[in-house]
Each structure stands twice: as C-alpha cells, then as structure tokens.
Amino acid sequence: MNPAPHQMFSRLKDEADRRRKEFAEAPVPKIHIGMATCGIAAGAQETKAAFEEALARLGVAARIRTVGCCGHCYAEPVVIIDHPESGFPPIFYPEVSAGKAGMLANFFLKEGDPRLEHILGATVANDLIPSVMEFPRFNLETRVIMERCGRIDPEDIHDYIAEGGYATLADVLERSPAGIIEDIAAAGLRGRGGAGFPTGRKWALAREAKAPGKVVICNADEGDPGAYMDRTLLESNPHQIIEGMITCGCAIGADTGIIYVRAEYPLAVRTVTRAIHQARGLGLLGKGILGSSLDFDIEVFQGSGAFVCGEETALIRSIEGFRGMPVHRPPYPVEGGLNGRPTVINNVKTFAAVPPILQNGPDWFRRIGTGASPGTAVFSVVGSVVHPGLVEVPMGTSLRTLIFDICGGIPKKKRFKAVQIGGPSGGYLSEPHLDTPIDFDSLAQAGAMMGSGGMVVMDEDACLVDVSRFFLDFTQKESCGKCTFCRIGTRQLLGLLERLTEGLGREGDLDLLQRVSEDVKNGSLCGLGKTAPNPVLTSLRYFFDDYEAHVREKRCPGKMCRPLIAYYIDLEKCARGCNACEGCCPVDAVFITRDRKRGIDPSKCVKCGECVAACPPEYDAVRRVSPPHLAPVVERPPPEKKSLELEAENAKKPG
Amino acid sequence: MPFINVQESPGLSPEESARLDELKSRLHTMGQARGTLIPMLQHVQDTLSYLPPAAIGMVAEHLGLSASEVYGVASFYNQFRFNPPGRNPIKVCLGTACHVKGGDIILENFERKLEIKEGQTTADREFSIDRVACVGCCALAPVALVGETLYGKMQPSKVEGIVLRVRIEKEKQQRAKDPHEPSSPSDVQPPQG
Numbered sequence: 024m025n026p027a028p029h030q031m032f033s034r035l036k037d038e039a040d041r042r043r044k045e046f047a048e049a050p051v052p053k054i055h056i057g058m059a060t061c062g063i064a065a066g067a068q069e070t071k072a073a074f075e076e077a078l079a080r081l082g083v084a085a086r087i088r089t090v091g092c093c094g095h096c097y098a099e100p101v102v103i104i105d106h107p108e109s110g111f112p113p114i115f116y117p118e119v120s121a122g123k124a125g126m127l128a129n130f131f132l133k134e135g136d137p138r139l140e141h142i143l144g145a146t147v148a149n150d151l152i153p154s155v156m157e158f159p160r161f162n163l164e165t166r167v168i169m170e171r172c173g174r175i176d177p178e179d180i181h182d183y184i185a186e187g188g189y190a191t192l193a194d195v196l197e198r199s200p201a202g203i204i205e206d207i208a209a210a211g212l213r214g215r216g217g218a219g220f221p222t223g224r225k226w227a228l229a230r231e232a233k234a235p236g237k238v239v240i241c242n243a244d245e246g247d248p249g250a251y252m253d254r255t256l257l258e259s260n261p262h263q264i265i266e267g268m269i270t271c272g273c274a275i276g277a278d279t280g281i282i283y284v285r286a287e288y289p290l291a292v293r294t295v296t297r298a299i300h301q302a303r304g305l306g307l308l309g310k311g312i313l314g315s316s317l318d319f320d321i322e323v324f325q326g327s328g329a330f331v332c333g334e335e336t337a338l339i340r341s342i343e344g345f346r347g348m349p350v351h352r353p354p355y356p357v358e359g360g361l362n363g364r365p366t367v368i369n370n371v372k373t374f375a376a377v378p379p380i381l382q383n384g385p386d387w388f389r390r391i392g393t394g395a396s397p398g399t400a401v402f403s404v405v406g407s408v409v410h411p412g413l414v415e416v417p418m419g420t421s422l423r424t425l426i427f428d429i430c431g432g433i434p435k436k437k438r439f440k441a442v443q444i445g446g447p448s449g450g451y452l453s454e455p456h457l458d459t460p461i462d463f464d465s466l467a468q469a470g471a472m473m474g475s476g477g478m479v480v481m482d483e484d485a486c487l488v489d490v491s492r493f494f495l496d497f498t499q500k501e502s503c504g505k506c507t508f509c510r511i512g513t514r515q516l517l518g519l520l521e522r523l524t525e526g527l528g529r530e531g532d533l534d535l536l537q538r539v540s541e542d543v544k545n546g547s548l549c550g551l552g553k554t555a556p557n558p559v560l561t562s563l564r565y566f567f568d569d570y571e572a573h574v575r576e577k578r579c580p581g582k583m584c585r586p587l588i589a590y591y592i593d594l595e596k597c598a599r600g601c602n603a604c605e606g607c608c609p610v611d612a613v614f615i616t617r618d619r620k621r622g623i624d625p626s627k628c629v630k631c632g633e634c635v636a637a638c639p640p641e642y643d644a645v646r647r648v649s650p651p652h653l654a655p656v657v658e659r660p661p662p663e664k665k666s667l668e669l670e671a672e673n674a675k676k677p678g
Numbered sequence: 679m680p681f682i683n684v685q686e687s688p689g690l691s692p693e694e695s696a697r698l699d700e701l702k703s704r705l706h707t708m709g710q711a712r713g714t715l716i717p718m719l720q721h722v723q724d725t726l727s728y729l730p731p732a733a734i735g736m737v738a739e740h741l742g743l744s745a746s747e748v749y750g751v752a753s754f755y756n757q758f759r760f761n762p763p764g765r766n767p768i769k770v771c772l773g774t775a776c777h778v779k780g781g782d783i784i785l786e787n788f789e790r791k792l793e794i795k796e797g798q799t800t801a802d803r804e805f806s807i808d809r810v811a812c813v814g815c816c817a818l819a820p821v822a823l824v825g826e827t828l829y830g831k832m833q834p835s836k837v838e839g840i841v842l843r844v845r846i847e848k849e850k851q852q853r854a855k856d857p858h859e860p861s862s863p864s865d866v867q868p869p870q871g
Contacts, residue, residue: 064815064828096817248773251814286720286757288814327716327755330811344715346754362713405775405816412817446774479774493777497811503754607835609787629790631783631834 059092077128091259093173094413216370232365247446250477267374392418445474448554450561486581508546589651764806773812
C-alpha cells in the first residue's frame with residue numbers, strides 16, 4: 024500500500040526545511056549572486072570568482088549561493104549580502120563588478136563596514152538603512168508569476184520546496200480533476216502567451232476529449248526579438264512551471280508533458296532539464312507521482328529557431344518532425360493535436376500562474392488586476408528607460424505608471440515618443456495613450472496587443488518608419504511561406520518601407536502601404552500574417568508626420584535612417600589638437616582641416632555615430648542633421664607631400 | 679524563411695569524416711520515428727558544428743526519407759547551418775532593443791573588419807558572422823557574442839579590439855603549445871627542392 028501523497032510530500036518538505044534551516048543558521052555571512060543569462064552577460068561569473076578568491080585570500084568564511092534573476096536588469100550583476108553579525112539587514116548591491124566584489128569582501132565581510140555608497144538598499148524594512156521595498160521599482164510591482172525569481176537557487180529543488188513549492192500538488196492529486204479546472208476557470212486565468220484565451224475553458228475541452236494519450240505542452244518558444252521573461256522564468260524558477268504542468272496533466276488526464284524551449288537559450292535548456300531530473304528523483308514526476316495513481320512525465324524539446332513555431336499548430340508540426348507551418352483549425356489541438364492526440368498548449372507564464380492560484384484560491388487571484396483580465400502581466404521593458412528589466416504589474420496598470428514611475432522614465436531628459444508593445448505582432452502607442460490601462464482588451468482596442476509582453480520604449484530620437492522596417496524585415500524572413508498574402512505581402516511592405524528609409528519614397532506610397540497592410544491582415548491563416556502589418560498600421564495611424572517627412576522632405580525626424588542623415592563637425596566648437604573623433608573613426612573619414620581642426624568626409628563616412636560619442640562633452644562639436652544637404656561643406660585640404668615623394672617627383676621632371 | 683547562404687561546400691576534413699562515421703553508429707539508438715528528425719539534426723550539428731551534405735544524406739537514409747525532405751526541414755529553421763562556422767563564431771544580436779541602439783552598425787563594423795558578409799566564414803575559418811534575433815539581454819543592448827563570450831553595450835570602436843584580442847589569444851596559445859613553431863601558418867617556408 025502506497026503512502027498517501029500528503030505523507031510523501033511532508034517527508035520531502037521536512038527534508039527541504041531541514042536543509043534551509045541548516046543554511047540559514049550557519050553562522051557565516053551569505054552571498055547571493057544572480058546568475059541567469061543576463062547576470063552572466065553582465066559579468067556575474069567574474070563577480071563570483073572574485074568573491075571566492077577574496078574570501079580565500081582574506082580567510083573569511085562565507086557561503087556563496089547562486090540564485091536566478093530578479094528582473095532588475097539595469098542593476099546586473101546583482102548581489103545580496105546577508106551578514107547578520109555586522110548588525111545590518113541583508114543588503115542589495117547593484118552592478119557588482121569583480122573589483123567591487125573584492126572590495127566588499129574586504130570591507131563588509133571582514134571589517135563589517137557595508138560601504139553604504141555602493142548599496143541600493145536593504146531587502147527588508149529596518150531602522151538602519153532604507154529598504155528597496157520603498158522604491159517604486161519594487162513596491163509598485165505585484166509578483167505572482169515571478170515571486171520566487173531571484174530568491175531561490177534554480178538548481179536545487181529543495182530550495183523551491185522550502186519556499187512553499189509543490190505544496191499544492193498533494194492536494195491536486197487527491198482532488199477531482201473537474202474541481203481543479205473549476206478553480207482555474209473561477210480565477211479567470213487567461214493564456215499569458217498573448218491571445219488571452221481562458222485557460223479553464225481550454226483545459227475543460229481537453230478533459231472532455233475522449234482520445235487516449237493526452238499531451239501537455241509548455242510553449243517556451245519565445246521568438247519575439249525583445250522579450251525574455253519566459254527565458255528568465257525557466258532559468259530562475261523552473262519548478263513552478265513543472266508544478267503547473269503536472270497540475271494540468273492531472274486535470275485533463277494526460278500522461279506526457281513537453282517543454283518546447285528555444286535551442287538559443289542553452290542555460291534555460293540546461294536548468295529545466297536538471298529540474299525535471301531532480302523532480303523525477305523525488306517522485307514528483309514519473310510513474311505514480313507522490314504515491315498516487317497519476318503517471319506524468321516531462322521531456323524537453325529544443326525548438327530550432329523559427330518565429331512561426333510560437334503558433335500552436337506550427338509548434339506541433341515541428342515536434343512531429345516537419346517544417347513548422349501552421350495548419351487549419353479546427354480541429355483544435357485540444358481535440359487532435361500532437362500526432363492526433365488531444366493536446367493542451369499553454370505559455371510558460373500560464374503554467375507558472377497555476378500553483379499560486381491553487382495555493383491562495385481563485386478569489387485571491389480575482390482581486391488582482393481587472394474584471395475581464397484578472398492577475399498580473401509580466402513585461403520586459405527595454406529601450407530608452409532608466410531602469411530596464413522585467414516588471415510584473417497587476418493588469419490594468421497604466422502605461423504611464425509602468426514607464427515613468429516603475430522604470431524611471433526616459434533618460435537624458437529626452438521626450439517620450441512611443442512605446443512598442445508586443446514585438447513584431449504588436450503596435451506602437453503614442454503619448455495620448457499613456458493612460459491606457461494594460462490588459463488584453465484595452466491594448467487590442469488601441470491597436471497594440473499584449474503579445475509576448477515585449478515593450479520597447481522610444482524617445483524623440485527614434486524613427487518609427489525605420490523600426491517598422493525592422494519588424495517587417497523580421498516577419499518577412501520568418502513568414503513560413505504558406506499563405507500568399509503573408510509571403511508576398513510582407514515582402515512588398517518591406518520593399519516600400521526600405522524605399523522610404525532610403526529617401527526614395529514617392530507620392531502614393533503611404534496609401535499603398537495602408538492597402539497592402541490590410542490585405543495581408545485579411546489574407547493570412549495564422550497569427551504571424553494576421554498581425555505582421557500591425558507595426559505599419561499603428562505607426563501610420565499615430566505617427567503619420569514621420570512618414571510624410573520621409574516622403575515629402577526626404578527627412579528623417581528621428582535622424583535614424585542613415586541614407587537621410589549626415590554628420591559634420593561644427594568648426595566653431597571643434598578644438599585644435601583634439602584627436603578623439605579621428606582616432607575612433609572606423610573608416611578614416613575624419614580629416615584635418617587647414618586650421619588644424621577636424622572635418623568629416625561625407626563620401627567615406629558610414630554614419631556609425633562613433634565620433635558623436637567620442638567628442639569630449641566640453642566641445643560637443645559633432646552634429647547630426649537630416650536631410651543630409653544641411654551639413655556645411657568643409658573642403659579636405661590636398662594631402663601634404665612628404666619630402667621623399669617630393670624628391671621622387673623632382674627626379675622625374677625632365678631637365 | 680531566411681536566405682540560405684551556401685558557400686562553396688568544402689570537402690570534409692579527415693577529422694570530420696571520422697566523427698561522421700562515429701555518428702552513424704550512434705544514430706540507431708535514437709530510433710526511426712519521424713519525430714526524431716529534428717533532435718537528430720541537432721545532435722549531428724552539435725557534433726560537426728554544421729550539416730554537411732553527407733550528414734543530411736546519412737540522416738535521410740536512416741529515417742527512410744529523401745535527402746531533399748530532410749534538407750527542406752533543416753533549411754526551414756534558423757538553427758541549422760550548411761557551411762562550417764569559424765572557430766570563433768560571431769553572433770550580432772539584432773533584436774528590437776539592439777536595433778534601436780544601433781545593432782546593425784555593429785554588424786557592419788564586424789563585416790568590414792573581417793571582410794566577409796553575415797552568414798559567411800573567413801578563409802582561415804577563424805571567424806564567422808551571423809545575425810541572431812535576440813539573445814535575451816536587451817538591457818545590455820547592443821549585444822554581440824564571440825564564441826560563448828557576450829559583449830554588452832557594444833560600440834563600433836570596440837569591434838577592432840575584440841577581433842584583435844581573439845587573434846592575440848590564439849597566438850599566445852600556439853606559442854605556449856610549441857614555442858619553436860612559427861606562430862602563424864603564413865610564416866611556414868615551403869619545402870625546398
């Protein structure tokens with residue numbers, strides 16, 4: 024007779040608690056380092072090595088613990104030092120380079136001086152130093168899906184269990200599947216992949232399907248160039264997703280789970296594979312989960328990098344071993360999906376939202392967010408903002424709060440111009456829309472969409488024609504080629520936009536753009552084609568002036584389109600003898616003028632903008648103008664002949 | 679789908695042929711179901727670092743498919759490449775955030791410096807350049823990867839230094855390995871007589 028799931032689980036929980044207690048009570052300081060892809064990119068490996076080296080050198084005992092990413096990308100590498108003996112609360116240090124790590128080990132860990140000039144704040148409320156929880160970047164967020172990200176070690180299943188993970192599973196195994204689905208439906212959870220289909224209804228349909236061998240697929244094929252929350256979740260807290268998938272498997276009666284994750288995310292693949300292995304080892308996956316009669320196992324499938332595979336039918340085709348081309352629905356995957364078996368496909372965030380809902384009840388979830396879109400939304404806010412990173416806010420939060428209060432607004436005192444939401448499928452919103460609440464329906468009404476949750480903020484220097492061209496370049500390459508309108512239409516749209524950005528736009532081009540966009544929208548089967556023209560349509564609607572300037576004046580208002588701009592050096596401001604621009608120019612376009620100042624040769628200049636960055640701020644002499652003919656012409660003096668050349672010339676002269 | 683840039687397909691080196699033979703003996707452990715096609719191609723690419731025609735033929739034969747069917751699937755996905763990458767593959771991120779911050783200028787600079795286009799490999803097979811859609815480090819834009827090393831907040835002027843660093847590193851290693859050998863193949867004198 025197998026012990027009941029509750030008994031089995033409490034044994035796991037005891038073991039996890041024991042390990043947690045042992046770690047917490049060890050009488051040494053603890054150093055927590057964020058080690059997800061973005062942290063590693065910012066140098067977290069070097070930081071960790073520097074701590075290890077410094078601790079050994081100074082003879083200080085401390086424990087280093089690697090955690091996931093907490094979403095504060097602007098502050099990477101993030102380190103939290105918990106040094107109770109010093110009398111200080113745990114302190115959050117941003118941008119800890121290897122040098123800073125050595126310094127902190129010496130001053131804080133050895134001598135007890137936390138070097139307050141380097142801190143962001145304490146992680147808990149206290150009387151000594153301000154807590155980060157008082158900052159808008161922290162206290163305006165509501166974390167449901169990402170709650171444990173950056174707090175637990177993603178490589179250690181016990182850490183997740185000690186934080187309350189897998190606690191709902193024993194309940195789930197003993198409840199009726201219909202009850203679980205009712206809870207999810209009552210919570211009003213909608214698919215976090217972007218379309219917002221009610222998850223409860225999807226699960227109920229899959230449950231009703233009679234065919235055997237049902238499948239649960241977690242869609243982690245995050246193809247939007249600019250969104251990375253799914254990757255962060257997989258790298259920082261894989262078990263919450265696994266727990267959600269087991270719950271789904273139990274609810275619909277499936278025995279197989281597949282996590283479809285991009286092969287371009289090697290760390291995510293490794294972390295989630297290890298997590299599955301650990302869960303199997305503890306009896307949380309495999310045959311007879313926690314001693315119950317449920318069999319459910321998960322495997323990882325590596326997606327090979329095709330944007331269209333984010334679409335569920337294309338994703339299924341790709342797992343089956345074919346080109347990832349969408350197919351007609353119905354039959355929907357819940358009736359006949361992978362190899363004809365009933366299949367539930369949900370996004371990473373949807374599965375990650377399931378355990379908290381079951382833990383706290385559907386009413387708790389309903390109280391967060393809006394009536395039609397309960398819960399939270401995760402955005403990756405990047406581009407021109409002071410504090411870029413991952414932000415989880417309740418649905419219904421306004422764009423203004425998100426961009427200006429939480430992410431700190433636009434840097435360098437520039438003006439806000441637009442925000443692009445939802446990647447290549449989404450649209451732009453302009454200043455009048457800043458008070459739009461963020462939820463599935465309001466965004467769709469304004470012409471953008473929730474999509475992947477990628478959000479790129481653009482300041483006054485952005486050219487929306489150029490960014491639209493960028494998106495069309497992407498969708499045109501990623502179109503699978505099945506539908507004529509998508510295959511040829513995106514190519515035509517791209518051609519038109521390229522013409523505009525090169526200054527070759529003609530009268531009537533803008534009408535043509537509008538018409539082709541609408542045709543592509545109507546004539547395509549899947550989401551890729553239906554949404555590909557969105558960037559063009561919304562920018563035409565809200566930023567028509569930008570387009571007109573490109574066509575009529577051959578001018579790029581954002582000074583981004585390189586054929587339409589020119590660089591020159593303001594000779595009034597240029598300093599004699601300064602050589603910063605000449606030294607950095609990759610193509611030797613900078614020359615010395617007659618009065619020993621510098622000029623730019625427009626025939627050689629590739630317009631990379633390096634000289635603008637290099638020119639010392641006290642001179643600030645390099646100017647960028649559009650259209651290019653506004654740049655004054657500075658003549659390049661003829662090259663000075665060297666004495667040897669002169670001699671050679673003289674020797675050639677007859678007589 | 680992306681344009682496939684197939685350079686002159688070079689013959690397999692003896693080392694590659696040996697690895698291909700070894701792969702062949704391992705393939706049967708993966709089964710013959712259609713669903714194994716993509717994992718199998720990934721496995722082949724992990725071993726050989728690209729998919730030479732011989733490997734495509736081998737997979738096709740194993741699964742009982744035509745080579746064109748296998749090539750059709752492989753060429754659909756961005757992950758698979760059909761020419762050998764350089765020893766230091768350079769991947770320039772051209773995601774949205776990187777584009778807005780000038781990722782295409784970084785790409786151009788690498789192309790100019792190494793005198794190859796994206797999707798190509800230098801003649802000495804030391805470098806190759808590819809564009810990638812997003813490596814998920816948008817807060818560090820623009821971003822470039824050289825081998826496994828990620829360079830954030832790239833600038834055009836950093837490009838030269840990165841390429842130089844790789845070359846110097848290689849020279850150092852070669853010297854450490856064999857202090858008497860000339861440091862680069864171009865210094866090798868042709869045999870006399």
